[in-house]
Amino acid sequence: MDGHQTTMVTAGPVAKAQLDVFYVTCWVTLVIFVLVGAVLAYATIKFKARTDADEHAEPPEQSHGNPLIELGLIGASIFALVIIAVPTLKGIWYTYEPPAEQKENVYEVTATGYQWWFKFEYPKEQIDGVGSLVTGNELVIPAGRPVVIQLRTVDVIHSFWVPKLAGKVDMIPNRGNHLWLQADEPGYFWGQCAEYCGDSHAVMRFRVIALAEKDFADWVAGQKQAARTVAATAQAGADNAKVQFASFKRNEYGFTPKWDANATVSPLDNWKQQQFPAKDENPALIAQGRKLFTEKTCAGCHTIRGHEGIGITGPDLTHIGARTTIAGGLLENNPDQMARWIAHPDVVKPGNKMYTTGYLPNNVQLTDADVAALVAYLESLK
Amino acid sequence: MDATVKSHFTPHEAPAPTKAAVFWRPTAKSGLMSWLTTVDHKKIGFLYGIFALFFFLVGGVEALLIRLQLAVPNNDILTAAQYNTMFTMHGTTMIFLAVMPLSAAFFNYIMPLQIGARDVAFPRLNAFSLWTFVAGAIIINLGWFMQDGPPDGGWFGYAPLTSKTFSADHSIDMWVMGLQLLGVASIAASLNFIVTIINLRAPGMTMMRVPVFSWMTLVTAFLIILSFPAITIALVELMMDRLFGTNFFEVSNGGMPVLWQHLFWVFGHPEVYILILPAMGIISEILPTFSRKPLFGYPIVVFSGACIGFLGFSVWSHHMFTTGMGTVATAAFSLATMAIAVPTGVKIFNWIGTIWGGHLKMSTPMMFALGFVWMFMMGGFSGVMHAAAPADAQQQDSYFVIAHFHYVLIGGSLFALLAGIHYWFPLMFGRKVSEFWGKLSFWIIFAGFNITFFPMHFLGLNGMPRRTFTYDANLGWNTPNFIATVGAFILGIGVLIYFIVMIYTYAKGERVKRDYWDGRTLEWSIPNPPPEYNFAVIPTVHARDAWWYEKHHQEEIAKEKAAHAKEDAAHGGIHMPFQSVYPLVTSIGILIGAIGVSVVDHGHKLPVALAGAAVMLAGIYLWAMEGNEGYHIQADQEDSHK
Known part of the structure; x- marks a missing residue:
């Protein structure tokens, strides 16, 4: 309890x-x-007819009640x-x-x-x-x-x-x-x-x-503050972004080990850690993601204040990277879960307003590379 | 017997005019036609029972699928949409297609026998109620066979989720239409019961001598005719919104979704008592019989039943404590709800008073009845917890509520109905159910039920909301959910055993003599199974437990009966109504019309609906024109005498 x-x-x-x-x-x-x-319980035990003879004995007094x-x-x-x-x-x-x-x-x-x-x-x-x-x-x-x-x-x-x-x-x-x-x-x-x-x-x-x-x-x-922009650095390019995400079984809704009873970090401390940018950010990939966010029409429904997003029908994503959960409090916010959510919204959240067979309203499709770039971008928005 | 003579009730006593072939009166006493055209309250009651038990099994399968899905966290046996369909159909089915018609089966079958009547007041209207109920059940369940699927808006159908904007397909239309048909059926049946109880009681049966079950039939019938109009209004408004673009609940045009909640619960709360009062009536028959003692405090039990029915109309908003009604309204409904606990408690005290000092015969009906008292007490106590609005703010729409109302509806209503089937089985079919198998099924059902629903109290207090197709593994809900699922299957096995035993007994059970349980009320005075005219001679009632009195004053009664028999003979025998096809025709017309309105695609609705209306009107017209003729039969004398 x-x-x-x-x-x-x-x-x-x-x-x-x-x-x-x-x-x-x-x-x-x-x-x-x-x-x-x-x-x-007392009445049930006390007045129970115990034998066959008992059952067929003279009926008890036919009393009708007692107003007091x-x-x-x-x-x-x-x-x-x-x-x-x-x-x-x-x-x-x-x-x-x-x-x-x-x-x-x-x-x-x-x-x-x-x-x-x-x-x-x-x-x-x-x-x-x-x-x-x-x-x-x-x-x-x-x-x-x-x-x-x-x-x-x-x-x-x-x-x-x-x-x-x-x-x-x-x-x-x-x-x-x-x-x-x-x-x-x-x-x-x-x-x-x-x-x-x-x-x-x-x-x-x-x-x-x-x-x-x-x-x-x-x-x-x-x-x-407006959305965080990660400064471009020279060394990284979009093509070296062979990001691998964990795969999930269909039915693993909101698998959230950080919040299990035996988690080592308290949920509040976990939230505080989430406020800081990851150390291994890939600026080129992030820039690619930001571009895709507009190209793939995400910006039509989501706001990223200071960047391109202006939509208001979906959640504001200005600081999405600093939240501990995504998909409406369902999934733990980490790159693996973010990739899962973006790649299969219909599985994670049946009937959701973002995706049917493609992204609404124009049935947009995403490749794995697109997903990786978008994940990098969104996770950078601390 | 069966010497058929022309009734002297024929209008004008004129020589029967040569009637058109359309006024053909079916006379089959067996076979399909006899069932389709019957106006016998016992056959109609039996059919209600069969349909109700069928849908009870359907609703049970839906429940098991729900429990299967929730057995473990993040399960995917059902999709979200399928799960939502299941709980919608489980609720709708169990309430409207299982428990209500099963109660109606007893109203039909038992009530006229208890008050010493030969049938209900309007036998053909009774047939119409039955077939319209079947039509409604068909409409609600058609979705299983269609692409749109069955309804998924919850049994409460809250707007605006059920509006065209959020549920565009036909499934909600079918739900709306089906419930309206069930409303028509229920109201017609209730008017029939009211008139029957008011007018057709045997001589000497004053209102304060009417058996409690028949009293509860009367109270329930009044609840139905007063509460169903509220949901009918709501359903018609929703239907208008969906079909004709009106704006009762259409938010973008200023509609008020909260209006739906008020209308729905103005019906919905009395509905709770519609489900439980017949059960209380059954218990108030069984406990005295098996204690061999009159009901303790009969006038107070009757009065508290009426009082519950009356107060039931003043507490609907306790289903809406979380809708932000403000402090005063919340407080008023909170106190009114607590007030209902008093007449309810009174019933429990009187039941205990009834067994106190009795000779308790622990047969299966008595086991179910005592089980009812225990389980209903628990459901009642968690009900008091909901009445405290601040506590309810946490419990509302959580599993705690599910635990509560299943204790009331399974531990309460269903246990009583299962008890009633056992109790009246020897009367209806002249056979007795094996005590061993009956008690075995009782214990399995009792155990399974508690294993399923007791843990749900803890689930609710631990924050698990209702109507959720999945849950996370780290919220502390895994174990109680798994236990509940195991319990549900135990309960299912118990119910299965119960029904197999019933079917076996129906076919092969040991035959028993009349008045198998040493009963107290008039239904036990007749042979089993009852003849179609019920009473060879209409009894005269001298006391509350009329049959008990008769058994102890045989000479006096015999004289009266001889006098009554003479009167009947002077009229040419016992007057029986003819069978009729038109109630069925009318209901079929309604079914076609309802399919036209709800199932058929837009653009083709009108012709189908009009065709249905035409059939319905033809049915009503011919029904009116064929007249309420009947025939006379001579009762078998040795049959009529004890």
Whole structure:
């Protein structure tokens, strides 16, 4: 019960309040169950006909009931429900909005559901000439502060759920919902869409990363930067890029060893490492990838701020290389998985809006070399 | 017997005019034609049961495929699309095509016998309900045989995922159309049951002497006629959006998807009680019979059933705690939901009160009934946990919910229905089910069920969302999922044994005498299998457990029966309705029309739909014109007397 996505180990006040209410319901019903169950078990054993003769004996007294017993039990049930109702009502109001004394301190973010990924917007972080800071699938928030998340969707109903931080609230078209949550300590949290939203609902996942105040400010500053351009060096050429990627079996969805229970690096440290460029970058290959990003029409749907991408229907990729996951929180972000995702989007994410038999909308195809170049380019976008 | 005489109920008592050949009345008493044109509530109930059990097996196979896919992480036995189809069809099938019609089978078969009636009030309408239900079931399942595949929008069909924009193919059209037909069938049947219970009770059977199962039939029928209009509105709106470009749920033109949720759950929550109240009725019959004692607190059990039905209409939004309703609405629905726990708890207390001080005969129906009480308690308690909205914010759409409602629907509804089949089998077929095999199947089903669904509580609390075709290996979900899959197959084996035993018993089981269980209600007063006229002489009711009273006051009853028999004889015997083909014709017309609207490609819809409408209207017209004639039969006297 202590999985990455458990509701039983909480990391913030909202999830804690919800868990507390759950425990109240759990204990009250457990007590009733034991009491009623004991009577039922006793009656079953005590009044069981043991022999054939017993079964055919004179019928027992044909009694019809006892109003006093009924009234007493009804009263007791109502009393038990009141025990549950009081914390329930408190919880409903507490979990709806951040406490009044914290109002000043609230940080606000907008989350938007798409089939099958999440966009996160930071209205407080404006970039000159661009607008709000936008990122995808990994929501970075300041720890120790209430965060109000406005919930929107562009297509069907989705639901925003980070179990360790807060229960879910739906993203419903033509309806402005919100939730609030707070991570007490810096940490790395698992989230997942909780409302059936079509083919790839099961693989519509995301992460929430809570950072200490200073780290968060640094992260925001870094995100506001335009996409990173790797300077060309003389030695490398595109043709020496015989990159080999690991192959995956069809059914290995999101195989993510870095997050296994026995992983050596904590997920948050792993996230921090991800912020730095790889040491073995190949500038020529990266430049080739950047060229392909436009040629192969990726730029029509994805934004890479400062580079060529201008599309808004797909996730913003300006700093994709610095995220720990790709494909909507599904795969660990490394060159092997990136290659797998780019080469077989339909397998990784059935029904996705990027690819049917080729890349939409013009049925574009990629060779292995194209994939290698694109992977190098995207991974360089730290 | 079977001396057929012209009914004196013929309009105007005029000499029968020479009727057109189209008014041919089928008279076959056996063979296919007798089943297709029957108006006998027992045959119709039997057919409901057969169709329901067939779809129960289909839904079961779908469930096993779901569990197979989830047995291990990242499995690929099913694709995402196939998996989504499976859970959509599993839910739709089990609710609308298995549990509801199985309840309807008992309503049809047992209720008239319990209230001392010779049939339901409108026998031909009853046949129409059956065939329209079959038409709806066909439409919903046609997708298996088509390229578009079966529906994949979930049994709840949330807009806008089910709109043309996101589900362009015909599968959702078929789901929408099929459910509307099922609604027509259910409402027609319910009106029939209501009129029957209000008007056709035997003399002396006041409402407070009506057996609890028949009472629950009445409450359920009211729930159906009050709740189905809500989903019908939603379905019609969705159909209009999809076929005619209206904008009820079309977001880009200002439609409101959340409206669908309200309409759906205004139906959907009473639907939960539509599924469970008949089960509670069955349990309230079995426990007294096998405890050899009257039901404890009959008036309170009846009243709490009605109360559950009433409150059931005021809690729909507890399915929507996560839709951002705001604090006040959430609190109101939270408290209303908790309030339902009181009448539900009352039932459990009264069932325990019933067995207290009894002589419990532990036959198979009793085992299932006691299993029901235990499992329903557990499902009820997890229901209280959902009622607490803050806790529900974590549980909603997680496996915890799946555990909860399967405890209520399998441990509850299904256990009761399986108990009911065992209980009334000797009455329906005059044969008894082997106790050994019956109990064996009970224990396997009981174990399999708990092994499958108990671990799901933990899966849900550990954060596994519903309706997911795959999951990662590192989230702590592997073991409970594997256990659940093993349990599901154990459950499947149990169900298989249950049905094999039933089929064997039907053909070769040991014959038993009348009133095999020493019953308390009127259905046990007649021979088995029941004659087509049910009661040779309409009984007079003097007490709540009418048959129990009769058995202990035989002389008094014999005199009354002789008087009633005389009356019947003065009318020429027992009046029976003629069979009719037109309910079937009408339903076939509806089926054709529905295929036209939902299955046929755009451009060809109109002619097919119109053809269907023409057949339907012809059916209705001829049905009306053929009149409600009948014939008389003389009951076998030794048959009629105990």
